[in-house]
Structures are given as C-alpha cells and as structure tokens.
Amino acid sequence: MKPQTAANMPQPAQVRDDRLGGLLGYGLRRASNAVQADLAETLKPFDLRMITYTALVLVVDNPGLSQTQLAAAMDVERPNLVVIVDELERRDLITRDRVPTDRRTYALTATLAGGRLCDQAGTAVRQHEARIFGALSEEARILLAESLRHVIARRKGGV
Amino acid sequence: MKPQTAANMPQPAQVRDDRLGGLLGYGLRRASNAVQADLAETLKPFDLRMITYTALVLVVDNPGLSQTQLAAAMDVERPNLVVIVDELERRDLITRDRVPTDRRTYALTATLAGGRLCDQAGTAVRQHEARIFGALSEEARILLAESLRHVIARRKGGV
DNA sequence: TATTGTTATACTCTATAACTATA
DNA sequence: TATAGTTATAGAGTATAACAATA
Secondary structure, eight states, X not given: OOOOOGGGOOOOSSOOOHHHHTXXXXXXXXXXXXXXXXXXXXXXXXXXXXXXXXXXXXXXHSTTBOHHHHHHHHTOOHHHHHHHHHHHHHTTSEEEEEETTEEEEEEEEEOHHHHHHHHHHHHHHXXXXXXXXXXXXXXXXXXXXXXXXXXXXXXXXXX | OOOOOSTTOXXXXXXXXXXXXXXXXXXXHHHHHHHHHHXXXXXXXXXXXXXXXXXXXXXXXXTTBOHHHHHHHHTOXXXXXXXXXXXXXXXXXXXXXXXXXXXXXXXXXXXXXXXXXXXXXXXXHHHHHHHHHTTSOHHHHHHXXXXXXXXXXXXXXXX
C-alpha cells in the first residue's frame, strides 16, 4: 500500500458535496441565490434592483408611509434606505413630502409613473415566479410557502 | 370627501406587504437570510463564517482538491477564494501543497486540527438545523428539499 | 430627552482585469 | 497559447456611530 501524504495526494476527479447537500439551510441559500439571479435579470429592463423594486411596491401599497416604517418593513437599516429612496425620488417614481404634523418625517408616495412602472415590473415578476415555481404542484407550492413561513418565524422567536 | 394629496396623506398605521408576501421568491430570500443569521451565530464560537466552514467541509471531504475545483464547487470566483484559503491555511486547518506533476496547482488537504474543528462545528450545525427545521414533519422536510432542488435545477437550465 | 432622516465609515461578499509561473 | 493561482480594484449590501432638525 502506498502512503497518501499531502504531497502525492491525487486530485479528486469529482468533488463530493454530500455533506453540504444534506443541509436544508445550504439548499435554501442556493435556491435563494438562483431565484435572486433570475429576478435581477427580470428587473433589469425596468432599471430596478430587487431592493428598489421592494421599496417601490411597499410605497405603492402604503401611500404616505415614512422612511422609518419602510426600513422596518424591508428589514434594512435606515441609513441604507436613504440612497434607495434618493434613487426612486430622483427618477420621479416616488415623492418625499414633509408631514405638516411632524416636520421630522417624510411621507413617501408613488407618482403616476412609479405606479405604472411597478405594475409593469409586477407582471414580469409574476412571469418570473411562474417560470421558476410553475412546475411545482399547487400543493407543493402551498407546503413550500408554509415551510418558509415557519423558518422565518422560528428565527424571529429564536433571537 | 377630503382630497388625499401627498401633503396631507396620513401615515399608515400598519404596513401592508401582501403583494411581496405572495411571492415565493420573497419568502425564500427571507427564510434564507433567517437561516444564515442563525448559522452565523452557530459558527461564531468556532471562529468560522459560513463561507470558511463550507470550504473546510469540502476540503475535508475531498482531500487533495485544487483551488479551482474548490471555487467551482462553492460557486465562488477564484480570486475571492484566495483569502478564504489563506485564512484556513494561516490557522493551520488546511495545508497547501504543490502538486509534483503540475507545479501550477495546489493540493488542499485538511490538517488534523482542521478535521477536528470541522467535526465540532458539524455537530453544532446539525443542532442548528434541528432547531430551525426540526418542527417540520419528515414529509415536509423531504418535500422542501425536493422543491429547493427543483428551483436550483430550474435556474441552472434557464441560464 | 427621544426620534427622523442624514452623513461618514467600515466590513463582507462578489465580480473583473491583469499579472506570474508554469504547462 | 492556455491554465492555476494571485493581485488590485470596484461594486453591491449591510452595520454602527454621530450629527442636525424637530418633537
């Protein structure tokens, strides 16, 4: 028998990743990355990133919300939200208006153009979801959504 | 009826995120973030990050593999792998040995200490998985794993 | 004193081009 | 000429401290 020291170790022809593959967290991360990559391509024609699209949807669905509320809903630190809101405002997709009753806060509202872009991107996003998850049965999709909610809630409580 | 202009729009008491919540990709990302946050805490006592743990596991399970092979398995660009391998080598968890038959490539092998740390961290990671996914039924876990594999494969083919 | 939004800063992860040494 | 590993660099995304204006 020949000794296998590090120096004469042959390189494996195929890399084994069984141990990682058995972890649900690992699969979750890879699936999430795959979806995000596809979503990024989906949103590119609208010049939106996932984070700007998320912000836009929340402003459209919650007219008048503050940046603090938006940051909390997106689970993003306030300082990091500033540049996102800056971008959406610069592109005239949302407006930033001082609230008369509390002049510290801004009320965020989508413009007509912002609402339109949100609708158009929303259609593309639904097609993207159908492309990725469409082959799963209705039952599998429901169970997947439930499992994901469970994981998210599990963490929330665990912190 | 009072007109609701942006200026006098009241702030919503509660932020609606139904539209995002209905997207499986959104749930996937949030679940993945939740798991990663918990995993980061789990690996902290071992002074490992998710990416260094992943690299260590693959080296332990594939003694002698090259950095290019490792980068491909981890889906990381080679330049970004260098600092990771540097760190593991500096901590004497792996060795980097020139391959005699091709002096361009390094053969990566885990040291005894590397194998031990990998085992210890592995136990903690299994506990972390149990903490997060343990409440799901065996059937739900299998279906989740299957759905995740489907999503990953779907993207692979779609590129 | 506390809160909203802001600036500055830093750290991680990621992506690309260009270099070196080997083949 | 092609490949393995490296360097330098730049871009996202994220996190914290400290500040001005306002409550």
